Amino acid sequence: MSDLKLVIGNKNVSSWSLRPWILLKHFGIPFEEIPLKLFTPEYAQVIDKYSPSGKVPVLHDGNLQIWDSLGISEYLAETFSNKDFWPKDKTARAKARSITAEMHSGFSGLRSNLSMNFVGRKTDYQPPIEAQKDIDRIQEIWEECISSYGGPFLFGKDFSIADAFYTPVVSRFITYGVKLSSKSSGYIQTISNLPAYKVWEDGAKLEVS
Structure with missing residues (x-):
């Protein structure tokens, strides 16, 4: 063991x-x-x-x-x-650490108003201004990274710590039906289709059943 x-x-x-x-x-x-x-x-x-x-x-x-x-x-x-928990390239690794730290310490508007409820589903939710600002910034991060590194993950073809730190955001956006751009929606699909994500989801469903 x-x-x-x-x-x-x-x-x-x-x-x-x-x-x-x-x-x-x-x-x-x-x-x-x-x-x-x-x-x-x-x-x-x-x-x-x-x-x-x-x-x-x-x-x-x-x-x-x-x-x-x-x-x-x-x-x-x-x-x-x-x-490869972090990107191999030094420049990409620095960027990955920066956006991970931003997620770790920031986005209080999102955290306060879109609390995690993994299996819950909201309809017609309208984020308040402070939450929408965080949503817009997160989309900016995702789209810049995917455009720069080719996707489907934030830093290319491999899942990294940066993706792990934004995985709870993916669940929040799904829960609250947040309207996103096509590129950000594609990233949501990439993360939510991971086998590990689905295992966590199954565990969450068992908790609330």
Whole structure:
């Protein structure tokens, strides 16, 4: 059995957990999944056992704990250096890190108004101005990257950490029926058709069934 253990929250709502989970799954890295139910007394009782930050996700590699989705992703990129977690080209890699950091620390309008509900579906949703500004910026990022690197992923033919960080956004855009350009809609299809994405979706459906 793998020494890697990933502690995650509910698949239907934990966008932060989805990022390292889909990286591990997509790249075929064995790991044990430890799911915790967010916003419950049970979670409050056990989280300190797993995470020094009191939050998910957190990756355990033997006795080592790595928390925060970006910290975990960078650790995986270093540990499994034979896999292309980041683009090989230095310039593309710098761009990928920049848009990943922007996603990691920004887009508060999107987060506040389009909360993750993986299997939920909204009709006729009209994003408020602050959310629409974030949607427009994300589309700008996607379209620039796909145009520059040829797609179907943000940095060419290979899925990367950058794609993993925008995967929860893909789910949000689907949930809220966000109107997108044809290029951005194509990217939505690319990510949502990934086998790992569908496995996560199946898990989310089981949670709410």
